[in-house]
Amino acid sequence: MAIRILITDDHQIVLDSLSLLISTIPEMEVVGTLNDSRKVLAYLDTNEVDILVTDLSMPYLTGVDLTLQVRGQFPTLKILMLTVSEDAETIRKAFQAGISGYVMKKANRAELERALKTVASGEKYFSEAVMKELLSPASLAAAPVGELPGEPIAVTARELEIIRLIAQELSTSEIAERLFISVGTVETHRHNILRKLGVKNSIGIIKYAVKHKLV
Structure with a gap:
């Protein structure tokens, strides 16, 4: 269709x-x-x-x-x-x-x-x-307060892997295939990452990864 x-x-x-x-x-x-x-x-x-x-x-x-x-x-x-x-x-x-x-x-x-x-x-x-x-320096510097944590947040090794893959623009299904886990598991990790970092979407995750040199 x-x-x-x-x-x-x-x-x-x-x-x-x-x-x-x-x-x-x-x-x-x-x-x-x-x-x-x-x-x-x-x-x-x-x-x-x-x-x-x-x-x-x-x-x-x-x-x-x-x-x-x-x-x-x-x-x-x-x-x-x-x-x-x-x-x-x-x-x-x-x-x-x-x-x-x-x-x-x-x-x-x-x-x-x-x-x-x-x-x-x-x-x-x-x-x-x-x-x-x-991801330009000016844009990152102008990000609203609270959108990017000031210091690195404790995440698990698996969550760190997923943060890096999201920053590489991989889709949920591509991440699941890369890590040999289910799409549902990726979504669970993604939800936990958003909650821990205090961001709303993939843009926030990518900014966090760049700010803290995870990619």
């Missing part, structure tokens, strides 16, 4: 180009395009959608505002933000709102396909440009 995709962007030429491009990707189906972010919730009420691809800067509802509204009514919907912004604070706000992935509009077809398939599988997707910005 094809992955059903809804695209919203206030520029019609972007909508048309994205729709055409995504339609060439195997197992992907564009079920709708909207140039008004205010119409997204009504569309989702009456149509089956697996992934919402949204711009960040739009009139009426920004991509972050839209994500917050969608998350309230459709918590399992995957949201991929496709934008030109590489600002670290904007990226953080987008992930805090609940997006599943963040890709730059300058990305090529191969990366867009990789991003769509990654979020469709339930994993988070961070483009190389996004990770470079989030």
Whole structure:
């Protein structure tokens, strides 16, 4: 069954180009395009959608505002933000709102396909440009208080292995295969790591690993 995709962007030429491009990707189906972010919730009420691809800067509802509204009514919907912004604070706000992935509009077809398939599988997707910005010295220094512990936290040897693999951008299934453990076990370790480090997601884990030279 094809992955059903809804695209919203206030520029019609972007909508048309994205729709055409995504339609060439195997197992992907564009079920709708909207140039008004205010119409997204009504569309989702009456149509089956697996992934919402949204711009960040739009009139009426920004991509972050839209994500917050969608998350309230459709918590399992995957949201991929496709934008030109590489600002670290904007990226953080987008992930805090609940997006599943963040890709730059300058990305090529191969990366867009990789991003769509990654979020469709339930994993988070961070483009190389996004990770470079989030892990820049300026971004790390500007991280909110509490997002990064000041001193190394005691973790088990297995948790340390998983932290390093997450920092290498391996998916949960890839980590399970690498360590010869189940996906469920990886998820349990991941939950414990998030709790111990006091971070909310993989970005926090990666920042912690970089800060404390674990990678």
